[in-house]
Amino acid sequence: MDGSDGRGSVIATRRQKHGENPICPRGRIPKSYTPKQRMARKLVTKRGRAIYAKRKVIVEPVYGHIKSCLGFDRFSLRGLAKVRGEWSLVAMCHNLLKLFRYGRSRIAMA
Known part of the structure; x- marks a missing residue:
């Protein structure tokens, strides 16, 4: 997520088992936490879990489709400009x- 909606970005810090319910902390995140600790703390809050859950329907299916159905699992070219061009294609x-x-199907329905 790009954070443009005011909720900020969320990045997984570890794997979580299905059905695992972390303890939801209260209060502000301590300033002494490292960035990884701050993100982990953010992800266990109700708001953080709700934001992260949106990845399932927004971003992740597209990458999964490109990797599995289109068979694109690595870039062939080197260099940032060439990789950007390859990804655009x-x-x-x-x-x-x-x-x-x-x-x-939409045209047939109209």
Whole structure:
């Protein structure tokens, strides 16, 4: 998440087992915490868990589809500019496939 909605970014700090309910702390995050500790503390709050849960429907399915269905698991080129170009091409293919597959059904319904 980019934090543009005022809630800030959230990044996983560790793996969590299914059904594990962490203790929800109260009060402000201590200033002595490292950035990783601060993020871990943020993620165990109710608000932090709610923000992180949105990743399932916003971002993660796209990367999963690109990796598994399109078979894109590594970049072929080197250098930031070339990698950006390669990623733009992969993202464009993903979007065109979505339009091709799901755009036809919308046209038929209209």
